[in-house]
Amino acid sequence: MTSNATPEGVRARVRELLAAHDPAALEPLDFLRARFDAGLAWVHFPEGLGGLGAPRALQAVVDAELAAAGAPDNDPRRIGIGLGMAAPTILRYGTEEQKHRFLRPLWTGEEVWCQLFSEPGAGSDLAGLRTRAVREDGGGDGGGDWIVDGQKVWTSSAHNARWAILIARTDPDVPKHQGITYFVCDMTDPGVEVRPLRQITGEAEFNEVFLTGVRIPDAHRLGAVGEGWRVAQTTLMNERVAIGGSALPREGGMIAPVAAAWRERPGLRTPELHDRLLTLWVEAEVARLGAERVRQQLAVGAPGPEGSGLKLAFARLNQQISGLEVELLGEEGLRYGDWTMVRPQTVDFYGRDAGYRYLRAKGNSIEGGTSEVLRNIVAERVLGLPAEPRIDKDVAWKDLPR
């Protein structure tokens, strides 16, 4: 082990970075590039790719040191899909060339990513997707670019994105999981059309994406042809299970605004709401401790299955807490900030009012896998109960009923 693998080692790296690049004097982007090059973006990534090959737990040390030094951040909420889903998948399945091309601007936020997975007919049953990618006749190795046609939906950030991770069907004659291939799609291709899809909150955070004759070079394929489902598992696992390196403080989540309203506005209080508030406060604290326990397990290199449950817990709690908040506010809860359609850069739970929080939290049990699907996963993978019956398992995709 090198000294990079110790807290003192990474602290020394941070000091070196700060000595050579004064965050107060530099443009934020220049500092972020320097941070990436110093291996302090994702310490557990390999050297040369934003990391040091160090234990993941040391990221928290780096983050704390840099925050204390007033260093700029890369706005993780704006680039969440890139950080959370694209990056781990590229790291695992990308070629050296792809890794070097994509990871740095992804991390610095110069290039936003989106995820072209869901389709109108394929959400929970994602492997049923029908977007087609057909290989053009080409040069010596028997193939040229891929031509993609189809429609994706519910695509967050597509209107800001430079790149997309995309799964498409490349072989309809085999069962559905086997005929899928994973690509990096250029969102500036003329065949890509992004249309806003307005949602329950009034804003258009996500989109419908129409793909018409989109041309993707074979060099932008991730993983082997027909192996796209397996590659997508890496993406989905990261989407659902992962948890950040930093610890959340007590009362640090959705419970904060409702607790603050309770303290600041005694006129709203009733005995019945009091007990419900305390019940949810306790549940929020327990969920926080659950997440903290997962974080501690990861830090000692012994991840438990508990991570699979976190999304379920937070989705339910966010909905209950934000629901209580609207109720607590009484008449004020009857007002809504603004229904004008906007296309936000980020999801901002706390910059908006309680009604917005209530409505947006409804998505927490749908996005990234519904709570029902997550319960199936927990029951099967954690508790070892039998899998759902699969009538479509050995049937060629083209022969499935639809």
Add this chain to the structure above:
Amino acid sequence: MSASTQPGTGPDSGMQPGGTQPGGGTGPGQERGSGSGAQPDLLYTDIEEDLRSTVRDVLADRCPPASLSARVEAAAEGAADGGPADGRSAEPSARASARPYDPALWRVLGADLGLAGLLVPEKLGGQGASAREAAVVLEELGAGVAPTPFLGSAVLATSALLACDTADAGVAALLGSLASGAATGALAVPLAAAPGSAFPGAVRADAAGRLTGTVTSVADALAADVLVVPAVGPDGPGLYEVAAGDAAVTPFVSLDLTRPLADVAFDGAAARPLPSADAAAALDAALLAGAGLLASEQLGLAQWCLDETVRYLGERHQFGRVVGGFQAIKHRLADLWLEVVSLRAAARSAADALATGTDAAIAVRVAQAYASGVAVHAAEEAVQLHGGIGMTWEHPLHLYLKRAKADQIAVGTAGRHRAALAPLLDLPAA
């Protein structure tokens, strides 16, 4: 927000624990409670895991569900015959008949393995361990609904004594004999007593130190040689040591068959005062420790109910399928699993807070406000999902349901713990 709190904070920000922070203006909530700066250690150490497997082995050996059922059966018949527990006397033979307690099992766990003295410092004859280890023991005892007086003696009575003046020879001697397992103790308060309640006035001490009065629903009194009794004397609240033989210990038919309760009456009983700077604070410390550690017992119980139900439904066939493969069942078990893993984090946090002395007031109440609901839910789901067999006396599940339901009332209900949190969190009532 740190720059690298990836992954998983994409469009889902706000649902992930690390995802989104409130904007400005929520400052007052950020560091509420004394211990929120440093995170508690929520994992198990290797030593704790070793301790767990030792206790588990002993229980598997000496207290399998079948023998437990037989023991409980005999105890239930005995109680139906009526009469106080064999006309209490201090003789060991009388204790041996205080069913369903298993004196042989308690001798192995308490004395031979030293669990009776886990919380007692080495210089006072104990193991010098902490609430973290005691919590692991309680997880296993809960998983086996084991009929031992660990909670009453090694936790409640011992914690009260540890909060007294341990430099006093009498206090030290009593602690030493409880720690070695030579004697078993009980804290003479109703099992329902919550930390933070007023000092009980049911027992009075006269100027000569003799006690008179009755305490109802005392846990583990039936197995005790010595009672630690809160009583109000001429100089105010005090704790007293009374030989169990000098009190009338009357069992009643208890909902919880494996932790039967008894009423304890004193009629001018000879008592020795246990010096302490603040008897009310000592009693409160004991109840806080009891409440915090009970969460671990509830955790062990809930985990057993979940595991056993998953096992059973993984084998049981109906409609030509394994019942555990039906989605309605899978989803209920997944939800229960999530509750149990959440309780594990909460119970560990309470145990760690009691061990470090940091943040215990909040951490214990959070754990206890959450734990009883999970334990009862786990036991009720287990009964329901076992179908008819779950309703039988033959299957040990009923012992778990009875313990879970009784634990819901023990050392303060969830509602009382929530109410006690309110001022600590600056969330005042209406």
